[in-house]
Amino acid sequence: MKAICALIVDDSSVMRKIVARSLRQAGVEFTEVLEAANGLEALAVLQTKVPDLILSDINMPGMDGLEFVRQVQGLNSLSGVPIVMITTEGGESHVVEALSHGAKGYIRKPFTPEQIKEHVLPLVRST
Amino acid sequence: MNSPQSAVTHSNNAEKFLPMLTLAAQEVFAMMLGATLESCPADEEVVPQYTSMVGLAGALCGLMRIQCTAASAHKIASSMLGGDPGAVPDALLDAMGEVCNMVAGNFKSKLLGVTDSCMLSVPTVITGADYDLHPVGNGLRCQVQLRYEGAPLAITLDVHE
Numbered sequence: 001m002k003a004i005c006a007l008i009v010d011d012s013s014v015m016r017k018i019v020a021r022s023l024r025q026a027g028v029e030f031t032e033v034l035e036a037a038n039g040l041e042a043l044a045v046l047q048t049k050v051p052d053l054i055l056s057d058i059n060m061p062g063m064d065g066l067e068f069v070r071q072v073q074g075l076n077s078l079s080g081v082p083i084v085m086i087t088t089e090g091g092e093s094h095v096v097e098a099l100s101h102g103a104k105g106y107i108r109k110p111f112t113p114e115q116i117k118e119h120v121l122p123l124v125r126s127t
Numbered sequence: 128m129n130s131p132q133s134a135v136t137h138s139n140n141a142e143k144f145l146p147m148l149t150l151a152a153q154e155v156f157a158m159m160l161g162a163t164l165e166s167c168p169a170d171e172e173v174v175p176q177y178t179s180m181v182g183l184a185g186a187l188c189g190l191m192r193i194q195c196t197a198a199s200a201h202k203i204a205s206s207m208l209g210g211d212p213g214a215v216p217d218a219l220l221d222a223m224g225e226v227c228n229m230v231a232g233n234f235k236s237k238l239l240g241v242t243d244s245c246m247l248s249v250p251t252v253i254t255g256a257d258y259d260l261h262p263v264g265n266g267l268r269c270q271v272q273l274r275y276e277g278a279p280l281a282i283t284l285d286v287h288e
Contacts, residue, residue: 011249012228014207014221018159021209059247088232091243108236109229110158 001125003029004052009042009068010086011060015109019055019086026117028124039063043071050077053124058087058094066097073102082123086111144234144269144284151234152193152273152282155226160206167274173281175256176200177219179227182248186241189286190262191231193223199278224250230282262287 006023008016016035024030034051036042038060054072058065065085072078084105085098095106105119149164156162175194183189195203204212204222212218228250235245262268262285270283 012221012225014204014218015225017209018207059249061249088229088247089242090232090236093243108232110155110233112158 001027001029001121003031004124005032005034005049006030006053006055007034007036007042007045007049007051009036009039009054009056009060009065011037011057013037015057015086022111022113022116023055023120025113026121028121037062039065039068039071042068046072046075046078051081053120054081054083055086055120056083058085058089058098066094066101069098069101069103082126084120084123140267140286140288141269144267144286145271147237148230148234148269148282148284149271149273151237152230152271155229155233156275159226159229160203162206162275164273164275164280167272167279169270169272171272171279173272173279175281176254177223178253178258179223180251180253181224181227181231183231183235183286184246184248186244187235187238187286189266189284191227191234191282191284192260193227193230193280193282195223195275195280196278199275199280202276220252220254223252234284 008019010016020033034045036045040063056065056068069083082104085103086107088109090108098106104123107115107119153164156164173194174196176197177200178192178194180190180192200219200223203226204219207222231247236242264287267286267288270281272279272281
């Protein structure tokens with residue numbers, strides 16, 4: 001598996017660190033970990049760098065994760081970049097909405113290392 | 128004063144909420160901190176130097192809060208960060224808020240028919256013990272007390288009904 005650049009979007013800096021650590025523990029190697037605290041910040045980051053993988057929370061001030069995913073899908077430069085939602089919002093409607101907007105995976109907090117492996121590693125391997 | 132019917136409703140919800148609240152917290156601490164929350168006598172005093180809170184609105188309205196000692200808050204942050212938060216209070220507050228957020232989210236996911244129709248607020252953290260919290264209006268209070276790394280930790284859900 002090649003090393004990747006990942007963008008982690010979460011309004012909690014602690015959670016961004018946990019997600020990055022969990023991915024490392026699952027065997028993912030990074031060339032770079034980009035961070036953003038909400039969808040607006042993430043879109044600004046994406047204007048300067050195209051990551052191999054995006055992991056995003058849903059409930060965030062400014063621009064939430066669902067709107068962020070919707071906007072990313074409209075950007076040709078980011079077509080093919082897989083997005084995985086990592087959120088406390090585990091409701092069916094959120095899952096359906098996220099996937100319909102183009103997210104490739106959905107992980108509910110709290111999560112186990114096995115869930116990270118199951119939902120994220122296949123996407124990393126295919127990048 | 129509550130009617131007899133609403134009193135029954137309160138009692139039923141307390142019986143339903145308490146085990147879910149306990150399980151929701153135990154799962155978060157096990158999965159995200161690698162820690163076991165053990166049972167703790169309800170009369171053991173918790174000195175709440177840190178109180179993290181998340182509001183619930185929609186099908187379930189109220190407030191969830193986690194109260195713990197400064198030492199426990201420091202251990203929670205250390206576990207989540209994978210190292211000592213040191214002299215960075217923001218990281219400690221962020222960790223406390225995120226734990227409460229996950230417990231609240233995990234709790235509502237266990238309530239049938241509530242997950243989609245109940246929203247969570249962003250967390251707020253209070254430091255210090257010298258305060259009183261007064262939920263306004265009729266409601267139900269569910270509290271579980273659990274032991275984390277040897278110290279008691281209180282998880283309280285105030286629900287408006």
